[in-house]
Amino acid sequence: MLIPSQSWGKDLDIDSSKVKTNLDQIKNSIAHYNVKIIAVTKYFGLKAIKAGYEAGIRDFAESRAQNGIKKLEELPDEIRKNSKFHFIGHLQSNKVEKVVKHFDMIQSVDSLKIAEAISKEACRLNKREKVLIQVNNAGEEQKSGYTKEQLREDFLSLKALQGIEILGLMNMAPLGAEESELIRLFSDIKKFRNELEKEFNVSLPELSMGMSDDYVVAVGEGATMIRIGRKLFK
Secondary structure, eight states: OOOOGGGTTBOOOOOHHHHHHHHHHHHHHTTTSOOEEEEEOTTBOHHHHHHHHHTTOOEEEESOHHHHHHHHHHSOHHHHHHOEEEEOSOOOGGGHHHHHHHOSEEEEEOSHHHHHHHHHHHHHTTOOEEEEEEBOTTOOTTSOOBOHHHHHHHHHHHHHOTTEEEEEEEEOOOTTOOHHHHHHHHHHHHHHHHHHHHHHTOOOOEEEEOOTTTHHHHHHTTOSEEEESHHHHO
């Protein structure tokens, strides 16, 4: 079930007990793996974050800077203090300042230019922003992300930036892809991560890959973070 874009961000009533049931079902389906579940609330309003928090979720993700920041600023202090907030959308240069200020991790770093802007702002705020590098290994033109070749070329420059801490890679698989293709893409990201670790002598422990429709496959191929929206809040 796709959520129409005109409905994104609407503060629909969401039952926290239903979210808890959905969360338990997701956990049961990946019970043998140590994976962090990140609730994607970009389609929903404050009530979804509150319901998710009541259900036990402590990691939330937004993809649109202006709307996401507005929600964060309106959250109760308890939720803000005890939760982590991830930015997962394409980040424009003019939004870097506010995103670095409000989000604990930026999962969608897709160029050296944007990484440099994040680092500069983080240094100004006397913080080190946690980031993931987005890799578009499916070659989808409509999606952001590094190619593997481009990332290899930029990695030393990215690694040298003082204001960011690179913790791993992020991937978005094509919508509706066959399971065999998902396995190929997710396993390719893990293999590429391993190659980067060896080639550049770094530790990249996080692999953020898998969403509501493909998270089980992603976890089986090594995901350490899954980004779930509809399956939690439907």
